[in-house]
Amino acid sequence: MAGIADLRRERLAEIQPEQRHITPPSFHINPRHVRTLLWLRWKLTVRGYTRNWQRALGLVFILLLFAIFAAVVGLGSAAAYLNLPRPTAIQVLFGALGALYLIWAVLPLLQYSLNEGLDVTKLQAYPLTRGEQMTSLVLATLLDVSTLFILALYAAVVIGWHTTPVATAVTVVALLAAYVHTVGFSQLVLAGLMGLLRSRRYRDLAVVFFAVVGTSCSIANQVVVSRLSRDLSFSDPAALADLHIDRVLQWTPPGMAAKAIVLADAGRFIEAVPWLVLSLALVPLLLAAWAWVLDRGITSAESAGAGAGRRRLRIRRPAARPAGAGVGAQQAPAVATVPAARAMGRRWRPLRGPVLAIARKDALYLWRDPQLKAALLSSLLATVFIFVPNLYGGGRASSAGGFFAGPASVLFAPLPALLVVLVLSLNAFGLERQALQTLFLFPVRPLDVFWGKNLVTGGIALALEVVLTCAKAVLTDGWSYVPMALGIGVAALLVMLGCGNVTSVLAPFRARSMRMGETSTMASENGCLRSIISMATLGVAALLLLPVGLAVAVPQILQHPEWLFVSLPAAVIYGLALHQVATRLIAPVLLRRAPEILAVTVREA
């Protein structure tokens, strides 16, 4: 050990004092280091998929899907290069290379962990030059599944732009430069935004944003894409050629490569070479910029794990504590012992302190936890389907035209609220995730837990029911249906809450924490069995909801609306009774099954 210490001392002595602090990033590349880093990337990639057969199967599906998609995109663009008139094909080429560049630049914002296999912040501990790190990062992107897209599109370019062997050579070199630019710029963006991407607020926002976007993609698909295709006609080659995107894109690195390809293909090699040289010359500049940004990013407080809030300099001192004046001694008389409050007896009171504490915690979590917020917002999107028939010419003006746009459709207005209940209460303990362990450490009565949770979920759902029902009544003039809608809504709500309490105890599952770029808010890790259990649960819930539906349907079908005066209150009483019976029966089971629920829902680090 002394030998190593001496060696370090000698090395340090050789370095000038100012050099100890400012070490310029070296671009020297030792191939053995690069090989080792690529081995690391390969190992981590493979291990990520081979740890269980589900992941391996998932990889096969993803590869298949990507391969098909990449092949379609590649063949489509190759066909465009070969069959379209050259001016149009030129626009397609510029568009394809420019789009890849742009998409790869934006990718880090969508999926931060894109290249986690070579996390430069973890590599800082090793004697690696910046050149080795960057070379490895660029080469390692070849192991990303998404790179299939680039390769497919580049292959199509070679197919479409190879009139002579020299032109083919220029195309290949230009594509290599474009690849380094595309991947390098992506990494530059990643390094530049490292602080932002690692910040909790950005990640929270991204989780909510992408989950909601993912859920609403069908709506976006219908509205946005149809409008775009109406406004822009891509079927007319002349119109496409008139876009002249090449005039702008030729000044971007991939555009320079595209320009060189086009000129070489036309046999204008003298003109092509400067564009190619310019594109290649920008590579070292890009790498230097990347290295600079990387150095700044790695050494900043943000990436070193310090939160934004900790940037503020605060001089804090431990509070002055006289000797022996700690928590116990200082507060012994006042603190006495908890359980003065416990002497109040064991009788269940609906709005005790613990009930309100749990309700408050759940309400705060719905607002602050991005995953829960995303789940809530995603289920709220279902409200769109309630109003779509009215937006397309239904409602008051054509109340006779279409059941779902007429006054009777008010009866369906509470449905999105039931979806909210379903999402939030079916796996209530799974949604607590790791923190469930904390909850189970407290002496809180199971009924209090259920009551607190149901108070929040039921409150939100009830408010939503009232708003949606009234809004639908305004649109359809169906005010006469409002009492019925609210009646069955409340009854169904109670039934769903009761079912949720039971399934949360008997069939909990681990709700995986969402990562950025994911669109599923309730992803579990339990595969098909989980789906089967969920389906069975929904089936039972549907059966239990049947009497509620019949309470409205039977008087309507038999044309005895006066029966509603009896059937509606009966439905509400049924819902209330079912909720109470189910919850009270399952409460002692929660107490007994706490360790088993924890074992299923909480992952040990």
Add this chain to the structure above:
Amino acid sequence: MTTPPSFPPLPPADAAYAAQPAPFQPGAFPPPDAAIATWGLTKGFGDKIAVNGLSLVVRRGEFFGFLGPNGAGKSTTIKMMVGLLRPTTGAAFIGGVDVWREPLRAKELMGVLPEQLNLYERLSGRELIEFAGRLYDMPKDEVRRRAQSLLNVLTLADDADKLVVDYSVGMRKKVALAAALIHRPQVLFLDEPFEGIDPISSRVIRDILRDLTASGTTIFFSSHIMEVVERLCTRVGIIDGGTLIAEGTLADLRARAGSAGGDQSLEDIFLHLVGADKREGGLEWLE
């Protein structure tokens, strides 16, 4: 190892354990002055026995250090004692209350700082402590008052309204400790409380723990930091391979380790008892 006078046969532990009648004579176990008592506590995961028949009595007001190498079964034992992990067999009592028969009553008596701090991270520090107090059904004003004093003492007052997710490891430990202390527990379980804690916070926590034991709280404390255990604990238990291999005061352990001079540190005793004091092989290439 403490051997209670009349150990009944081990009860079967399964999901229906809580419904079974008490398998031992009333009054025989746990002893009346026991704050924590386990009896034949065993946990198996498949073929692996993580904790093997652990019987232990910690008297009221003791500061009990629970030592063991990594994977010895310390955290598993604590989880079984606090009701987070069901034992395969055996029983655990807190203040004479069977943790697995009357979990709510037992949990009222204890505060727990687990090794894995699975906190409600989207609550602020203050909200988390107050949430804990409210779950103990304490009056709101009292909860607020105690939460503020805990925040002050643990030097968290400046960051009290920041979300726990933005806290450092040390701050998380402190806020978790505050949540465990708010109801003034009779028994406090601390699983590696000084892991990742800076010296200043460590000092603050040590002082608090000393005050707590002085005022009668029993502390069950698991740690790897021998100096802290040596300085704070009145008695020590050493677990290795899931079995309690030694238990007693430092003097008892020294005697058991066969120290002639009687000046062995706890670390020496520990390494000797777990058989890790003789290093095999070497790193000659470092020379």
